Structures are given as C-alpha cells and as structure tokens.
Amino acid sequence: MTQGKASMLVHRARFVDFNGANITALAFSEVSKLEKRTPSDLRLALGRSNGDIEIWNPRNGWCQELVIQGGSDRTIEGLAWSNVPGEPLRLFSIGGSTVVTEWDLKTGLPLMNYDCNGGVIWSIALSASQTKLAVGCDNGCVVIIDISGGAGVMEHETVLQRQDSRVLSVAWKEDDSVIGGCADGRIRVWKVAKQEEIRGRIVQTMKVDKSKKESTLVWSVIYLPKINQVVSGDSTGSVKFWDFQYGTLSQTFKAHAADVLCLTCDESHEKVFSAGVDRKIYQYALSPSTSTKKSSKWVVASNRLLHSNDVRALASYQSKGADFLASGGVEKNLIISSVSSFSDGSYKKVSYATPFHKRVLINAEQRLCVAWQQSTVKVWIVGAGPEEERTYKLVCKLTLKDEQNISTCAMSPDGQVLVVGRPNTTKLFHLQPFNGKLKVTKLDNEFLLKTGIKQAKFIDNSSLVLVSAKDEVLSLNLEDDEADEEPTEFVVPELPETKSAMKLPHITAINHLDIRGSFAVVSRICGEVYMIDLKDNSVVTVARIMNFITALHITNKCTVVITTAENRILEFSLKESEESGIGAMSDWCKKNKDHLPKELENAKSKFLGIFSSEERIWLWGYNCLASFDLTQDLPVSNRKRPKKHKIDGNTVTDKSNYIDANGEEEEDDEEEAEDTQSFMRDRSADTTEGNRFTKDSKAYFFTENYKSVLLANVFAEKEIVIMEAPFTSKKASLAAFDLPKLVF
Template sequence: MTDTGKKQVVHRSRFVQFTPGNITALAFSHKSTDKAAPQELRLAIGRSNGNIEIWNPRDDWVQEFVILGGEGRSIEGLSWCSIRGEPLRLFSIGGSTVVTEWDLTTGLPLVNYDCNSGVIWSIAMSNDMNKLAVGCDNGSVVLINISGGKGVLEHESILTRQESRVLSLTWTANDESLVAGCSDGRIRIWYTKEQDENKGRLLHTMKVDKSKKESTLVWSVLYLAKQNQIVSGDSTGSVKFWDLNYATLTQSFKVHDADVLCLATDLDNSQLFTSGVDRKIFQFSYIDTGKSMKWISTSNRLFHSNDVRSMSSYQCMGSDFLVSGGIEKSLVMCSMSSFAEGNYRKMPLVTPFHKSILVNKQQRLLVMWQDNIVKIWYIGEDVNEPKNYKLVSKLVLKDEQNIQTCALSTDGQVLLVGRLNTTKVFHLQPTDNKLKVTKLDNEFLLRTGCKFAKFIDDSRLIMCSQSDEIVRIDLEEDDDEKTVTIELPEANSTKSSNKLSYLNAVNHLDANERYAVASRGTGALDLIDLTTNSSKALIRMNNFITALCITPRETVVVVTSENKIYEFNLESEKDQLLTDWFKANHENLPRQFTSLKERCTGIFLDEMDEHKVWFWGSNWLVNINMSLDLPVSKRKKQKKRDRDGLTISTDGLQADVDEDDEDDEELEVKEDYLLKTQRAQDVTSKKRSDKAFFYTDKYRPLLFAGKIASDQLIIVERPNFLISQPPAFELEKLVF
C-alpha cells in the first residue's frame, strides 16, 4: 500500500486472539417518551466477561465508557434508576447472591448488596424508581429499597415464597403487582401495593404448555400497560398473551422453533418484538380485526447468526429503535416503526474505547491484553513471509480485576500493567526465542491504580490515577517522595455530566518529552508542562473527544464524536489557539470522512513526514497531510439526515431540558463557539492538493493501527470468522 507519496509496507495481522464477551444484557437508561429524548439517555451493554459498556445513541452511537469486569464474573442483568434532576444509577446482577451498584465516576463497585436469598436470576426496576425486585434460584423474590439515594440499598421484604427458580420479572402499572416467569412452567403474580395488609401475597398462578421432554421454562415476561396484558415467552417457543385482571390466557402463538429469551415493545404497546435461540426476531402488531382488537404476527427478520440473549427498545419524538445482541457478540440496531423492510445496522465486533494493543518500534514488539492475560509477539521485518511473527511471552496475572491498561518503555524492556486498584511493573529481557519476564518492586505503583499510562523514555512515565490525578514517576528512583503528582484544572460540568459522572473523568492521555495532554468526557482539554509540572486549561469544548495525539510541531490533534478534526497550538496566546491549518481546512474535510458512521478511535504519527497524521476507526484508515490544504468543498450545506430510527439526531431535536437546568441550556449548542470567536481571517492559503487526503476501507474490523517502523504500518484485524462460536441453532430432523 502507498499513502500520498512514499511507500508504506503494511503488516496485516490476524493472529491476535482478542475476543469480546457475549452480549448478555441490554438496558436503556430511560423509558420511552413522546417528547424529545433526554440529553443523558444512554444504553448499557452487559457482557459475559463481566464488562459493562455505556453507549450514547446520539450522532450514530458513541461508546463513552467501559466498566471492566473480573475473573469469573458475568453480567446477567442490568437496571437503571433515572429520577429527574438526580444522577443516574446503574445496577447489575451476575451469577451470585449480590446486586452491584456501580460508581459511574471510577468504574468500580459502589455497593455490593447481598440479598441473602440464593443466586439471583432476574432483576426489575419499579416504575417509581424506588425499588428493585430480584428473583432467586430458591424461589424467593426480594424487594430492595433504593430510595435513600446513591449507594443506599436496604432490604424491604421477601414476597410469599414458592419453590421454583424465578427466571424473569416485570412490574405492572403503579407498581401494584409483580409478575414472574418461573422454571416450573408457571407465571406468578404477587400483590405489592404499599401500605396494604395483603402486600407480598401470591395473587395468581398461570400455567404455560408443558414440554414432553422436560419442564417448561418461562424465560421472559413483559407487562403491556395499554392493554393491561402480560406477555410471556417460554422454552417451547411459545409467545402467550394473558389478561391481567382475570389471569387468563387470551392468545397463544407458536412461531419460534426454540426458547423465547427476550421481549420488547414500543411506547404505545401496539408492537411487540420477540426473539431467542432460533435467532429470528418476530414482530406482533395489535390491530382491529373488525370484531375486536387482536395480536397478529406480522413479520420476522434474521439479523443474527446465533442466539439472541437480550433485547431493549426505546422510542422518543423523531426516533425509535430496537437493539439486540447475544452469542454473536455484535450489537444490532433496527427501527421499530419500519421493522419489516427498514434498514438495520450491525456494530463492529470490537469498538476499542479502551485500547488493548500497543507496539514498540525499537524491539518490534506487539502487546495485547485482555481480562488478566498479556501476550507479547515479535514482528519480523519481511512482510511477505507467511508467518513473520512469534509469540515471545505470555503473562497470566492472578489478580481478580481485569487489566485496564498497559504501557511499554521506549527501549521495550519495561512493561507496566495497570488495574484500577494496583499497578505492576515487569522487566522484559530478550533470550534466544523468548522474553524472560521479571517482576520489579515498586511500592508506590502497587498501591496506586492506573487507567492510562505513557512512557516518556526508558524509565520515566506519566500515568493517570483512578481519581484523575496525573502522576510522574521515574522507575530508576528508589525514593517514592520523588514521585510528582499534578492536579488537573477544574472543568465546568454540563447537564449531562451532572447526571453521568464519568463524563467529568479523564478519557484520553497522550505525552511526549515536554508536554502531556488529557481530555475529559465533557470535551475539556488540559495541557501539562512536564518541565514545570504545572497544568492549565487548554480549551473547553462541548463535544465528546474520541481520540487525540500530540504532534512534533507542538500541536495537539483532536477528533470528536462527530468526526470533526481540530488542531490546537500547545504554546500560544488564547487568540492563537487554533492552528492555521485548522482555520483554512475545518470546512473542507472530505464528506467521505465526516459522513463515516464509525467513530475515530485512534491517531498516530508518520515519522517519515511530521506533517502527516493517520486516523483510524473500526473499518477505515485515513491519512491527512497537514502541510497541504484540502481541496475546497463545493458541496452545499449538508441536509439534515433522514431519520431511519437507528440513531438520535441532534440536528433537529432540542434536548429535553430539566426545569432546574435551564441555565445550562447554552452548553448544548451544537456549533462550536471556537468557530464564532476565531474565524479564519486572511489565512494565507497553502497549495490545495488532492494528495492531502488518503482513505481506505480495505482493513476491517480494526483492533489497532500504528507504526512498527518508520516506513512500516501494522494493522491488527479480527474478522468474525476467526472467532470460534457455538453452532447456530438447527432444527431437529423430523421423524415420520
């Protein structure tokens, strides 16, 4: 491959066995509404490796935060508490007797509440957001009061006990009753109205069809408020509709070929979506047949290549979407209103918010980490050799917590492995065919957590602690007192960051020998001078930053969630913050780049030309020469995107503003104020050239792109076909 001039040799790597966990749980932070979507609307994705990903559905979906799991953990259920005017709270369950509330600032558990009643299989949040109901394998349903605020979970009561495992739960209108699907083929309804002597009593028990081979499992239940009905999905493949008042079956459908694991509905409960082991998503519509209103199976689609474990839906003014996921590991989005024939989108298998790969040019090493394992490969120079790589080290750490980040010294001999609570350092010594790994003792690092780290040279490094303190340390110094801690300047909170505290935390860190730059989820960008150990606010943007990189020209290149590129001078007066290249080119970025659906997740430099910068996302690679001006864009202003239900567009929709947050409304203005205050005036135009921009989508999906040598690129791919999966569901052969 060649870029805009000189040849670049490409090492195309497919041997890195990075495999994400299965999707096991999905939950939107808010209920559907006929108004505009709240600014803080998010989707939480739980995975089988214990990770929780938080996505923003605006601007074609952006992964904003990842809570790392630990060894032996899995997320089997998620639930949000979203009370107007208060910070959002996130709860999870996973194969234990514990309900976990997460600290959305640090990504650590805030509270692990033991319900003392058996392994929890299901979780449901009450409509008033004051209670959690959890169903256990010993047949009990426990009510937990969470009205005390963040971090407060208190036992309220245990409903009348029965003997069967509680597989699914849903609350009815006004939280008057709680419906459970159980492992004995029964649906049970408990009375839960407050200040009533009958609270906790079992009201009704309903039976589904029996299986000839084994007991029927009611995997999913859902309450439909508009019809006052309960819908259930079970292990025989049946979808059944029940009248809540009389606890009687009204309709039954046998459309699925295997277990129905998940259900979802729209705002007015006129559409129902069901899915499970047979991979298909069926749509049911509530229509007038002339004599009465009935449910009818209207369509089905096959988006997934394996079991669908979870579905969640959200509808607001101007947008509606259904998200689903499972063993295939990829998230799929489609529109509920145009389900039968509309577009759908399958997200890339891996969206590396937390980078899990790095390279060292001096020793030609590639490092990959996942869960508690670090693997290191040596990359040969001959790109034409079929197997020009060799695994030279594999570290399996005994810590329970998953690895957050890794860093490698410039000489490739010191490896830092960071977790949220502790950081370890190893010496890598080359031998004949392997790397000899020796643990180095550093008391300060062992008691300090680390979420980002970057080596400045062979022994000096800069890291970001879990509390967002920037720490400078020299590993050759024995004295901990010589460690320097730098506090970042205060950043203004926004309406969203008041409710989602991770947006106030550092989400990117880059450094060279003189400077370090840190960004936060609110768009704040801070500069750290490593010679004076001082920090200052560089700029306060209002866009989420997805990638940044310091260049040798003493500038920092930043890409936002809208795929807009900014370049700032690190040493300048405030009125000269924007570089000349940005002023001359910010309106001329090629449509091919700005219209990309996948966000930019990484930036790296080209040593062959300091003006060339590489950008990459999960299915594209771009090179821009910043010594040249981009061709003038002749296209008219882009029209507002047609709403296809696959994202929330902020172009035409004003965010739902809390009454007590009206003062913050100006923070949500989409046009960046920088362009108002620092318009390009009499910028001397360089030569405009088509060679300033290079694009390819040949490599996908990308886990990593970078330089292994000054004239050699390394591209790490992880195609779906390389990831082993259990066989997709197959029908049993009919025997006559």
C-alpha cells in the same frame, strides 16, 4: 519513489487472537416518551458474559463512553437504571451470584454490594417509581430492595412469599404488584403495595404449556399497562398474552422454533418483540379494534433474521428523535434497528471489536506488539528482514491471577518495563530477552500495587504519566529512590457544576492521554482538553469540544490533533507564539476544518486513533485509514455542506446536544452549538481560494479496504503496522501478514 509521491509499507497483521464476550443484558437509562425530545442523558448499558459493562451514547452513530471492567468467573445477567429527576443516574447489575451491585460510573468500581440471601439471583426489575428493585432468586423467593435513599444505599424492604421454583424473570405492575416467570412453567403475581392486607402473598398463578420431556421455563415476562396484559416467553418457543385482571390466557403464538429468551415493547404498547435461541426477532402488533377494547387481537406482523446466533437481550427506546430496538447475544455484536419500521427499516451493526477503548499497543523501537484481554497479556515481535522473510513470533504470554480484568497496559520505549493496570491495582514487570523469548520478572512498587489506573503512557524508559481510576493525573519515576515511590500529581481544573455532570457523573472522567517530549494532553468525556507541561507541572485548558472526542494525538509541531464522533478534525497549538497562545487553532485547521473530503463525512466508521509521520497525520477507524498532509490545504468543494444532524434512523435525529451544558431540554440555537467555545482564540480565518496553499502531492488519502482494525501506528520510517482482528471464517486463506504498498 516518484516525484510528488511517496510509498509507504503497510503491515496488515492478523495474529492478535481477540475473542469478544457474549451480550447478556441491555438496558436504556430512560423510559420511552414519544412526545418529548431525546434527553441528553440517554445511555444504553450493555452487559457481557465476561463481567464487562459498556455504556453507549446513541448520538452521532453510537459511541462507547465507558467500560466497567469485569473479572474472572464474573458475568452480567441483568441490568437496571434508576433515573430519578434531580439525582444522578444509578446503575445496578446482577450476574451469577447472590448480590446486587450498584456501580460508581465515574470510577468504574462497585459502589455497593447487597446480598439478598436467597441464593443465586436470576432476574432484576425496577419499579415504576424508580425507588424499588425486585430480584428473583434461586430459592423461589422475590426480594424487594428499597433504593430511595440515594446513591450507594440499598435497604431490605421485604421478601415475597416463597415457592419452590427459581424465579427466572420479573416485571412490575406499577408499584403495586410483581410478576414472576418461574422454572416450573408458571407465572406468579405477588402483591407488594403496603396498604394491602395480603401484602407479599401470591395472588395469581398462570400456567403455560408443558413440555413432554422437561419442565417449561418461563424465561421472560413484561407487563403492558395501557391494555393491562402480561406477555410471557418460555422454553417451548411460545409467546403468550395474558389478561392480568383475571389471570387468563388471551392469545398464544408458537412462532419460535426454540426458547424465547427476551421480550420488549414499544412506547404505545401496541407492538411487542420477542427473540431467543432460533436467532429470529418477531414483531407482534395489536390489530385495530372495530368495536370494543376487548376485541383487539395480536397478530404476528413480521420477523427478521439479524443475528447469526442466539439472541439473549432486547431493549427499546422511543422519543421524538430516537427510535431504537437494541438486540444482542452470542454473536457478540450490538445491533440497532427501528421499533416503528422494524420489518423493512435499516439497521446498524456495532462490532464487538470496535476499539473505542484500546486493547493493543505498539512498541516501535523494539518492534513489539502487546495485546491484552481479560487477565492475559501477550507480546509478539515482528521481524525486520526482507519482505519475503518478514515474520512474527509470540515471545511472551502473561496470565494474571487477580480477579479483575485488565483495563490498560503501557510499555517503556526500550521494551523492558511493562505496566499492567486494573481498576483496583497496577503491576509492574521487567522483560528481558532470553533464548528467543522474553523472561518476565515482577517488580515491586508499593504505590502502583494500591492504585488502579485506566490510562498510562511512558515519558521515557523510567518515568510515566498515568490516570488513576479516581481521575487523578500523576507522573511517577520508577527509578527515583529518593522520591520513595511518591508520584507527582497534576492539578487538572475542576469543571463547573452542571445538570449534565450531576446526572452523568462519568462524563467528567478522563478518557484520552497522549505524551510527546515535555507535553502531555488529556481529555474528558465531556470534551474538555488540557495540556500538561511536564517540566513545570502546569496545566492549561486547550479546548472545549461540544462533541465526543474519539482520539487525540500530539504532533511533532507542538500541536494536538483531535477527531470527534462526527469525523471532524481539529488542530490546536500547545505553545505560545507571537501570533497566538495555547489553544489557538492552527492555520491548517482554520482553513480546512470545513472542507474535509466527502469520503470522510460519508465514512461508515469513526476515526478511533491518530498517529503522525513527518508532515502527515494518519487517522484510522474500524475499517478505514486516512492520511493528511498538514503542509497543504484540502481542495475546496462548492457543494453545500450537509446539516449537522443527519437523518439516520439508527441514531438520534433531533437537535438535542451530545452534552447539554446547562442541563436544559430546550432546543438549542445551532449557532451556539459550535464545536468549540468562545474562549478558543483565533477561530475566524480567511478561507478564500487565494489564501489557500497547495502542492503537487496529494493533500489527503482515504481507504475503507480494512476490516476489524484494532490499532494502527508507525513501526519505522515509511513503515506502518495495522493490527486487525483475525477472520472468523475457518476457510479464510489469507496469511497473517499482507504487505501491499500504499501510494499517496
């Protein structure tokens, strides 16, 4: 070790076998409107083959706000949003079953399951009025469900005329007709309007090309109201454009080499996108008409190979500040490209392993690594011998028989108690060393068995703080027999009613929890941060951050460090002092929050976790690691700070807020959209050069030399472990451990 410098041993561990699930469905919560600004409630719902549904916010480079857990033998094959003005967003899904499920976004639990009694449901679509669902069934019928009654209400309206083939895809023509792509190579149109005498009957049938070997499957259909055309994609690789009025074929394109699985269009209905098994996304453009509308022709404008495997889902959205073409499939990664500049525009790849919600934890005291996925928990132990003898070993594998996927895990500091939480129930296990392994014994706890949790952390070896699926913050002593397993509830302040909270019920949900000593800190998705005193059970508001919080951590100085989606770093006090109170910005934050290194502002990934050692805090993201010495100031840069809203074609670029507290869609004064509200004390600070303090050692360290980081944490004094998702290439010769020394 040299003067002014310190070495840190870093374990790069790649033994966690993390396998993601295929993307099977995508849906935006809003209908494209180019003349309007991007609404604050725009979200993308992403469904996976393991039954998970992810809710993504496109602001600030795409943030995953919520994961609705799936379960064994579950999948998501279709998603639909209902977005009625003045009512909360409603999300519906189908997946390999006979029911349509409406989800409670706040708790992540099913709100209503409606059985259509038509066999397995293959497709789902929402009407233009957003009051009716059409679902295509295995027995050849289309069921119309009335959802106008409000959240949790699905009522049977009618069953359209049955035919003999599975209805693989459905689309609406306003509220008047339903268009269905069937497994016998036909596209059928049913009348739905109540005033029609032939309501529920098939009024048109359009037939696609037959395959010589097997029947043609019409995997996808969409309707283009501005030109009154239907577009279909089928198993022969053909994309066909049909005149809806006469039911005749206008044009056909054999662009794809295999099945066309999904279609979408732009807001003007002058561009159509298709994708499928051959991995390519094709763009078709309506050529300008020189005479009449009928003379307009579609042409293949371009194609791009953005995926390495089958593309299963496409979705598009356009507004004044957004231009998104979202795609996903067997590759598992979400890819965001541009609708208007698809052929040569930039694109963003969001890896399935990006840990907005953690699936790994580290037990430093026992040198254990715990990872969970779906219904399986694995525990490894990492040796503490010399560098050349350092090894890892799987000491426990626990597979649960419950239907739901695991939402979170927690382990006591001594490594003997493991808590495994799901949305509906929580189980408790005792781990004991036995013959080089960990022997697992199930512990009985009636309260946990009937309580689902989404966050949990131990205070000590016998007590823990947990956040239930219903957002209750509770503490529980596992060894207190007199308490009769009854928890203590901390009363977190209720938020005032706002239009944003009404529209998006899940933004008031708690998404982060950290504990140190007698303090716990929790945050909501909407940016509220609270401190809980575990001694007197009091709850105090620390801050209100007007941006998505990506991570928080309590330091040994009784402060909480917070990172946001813009890679801002904020630090607030958790205790009263003579100079300031709880929630005051620290001196380091006042002086340095506007002087963060340029590397952070230009970083490709967000900071998703924080830990601390001695006087330094460590921040980590999907491919980066940074460290800051909180005892000295960052160097001052004379360059102009970039505008808050950067120009980036793959994120929202207008001035619409992350969360619009008043629910208004008017442009906000940027001065009023500060990171923190006025109740946060001591915001102003003299940041002149003469008031700043520096030392000989480097004030910060930053690197982007990592890949697919799942978690990083302290393992011992001057020892860090970084858990990375394993390399997918079979030719990769890198060992499970690399042990370079970092000097900062």
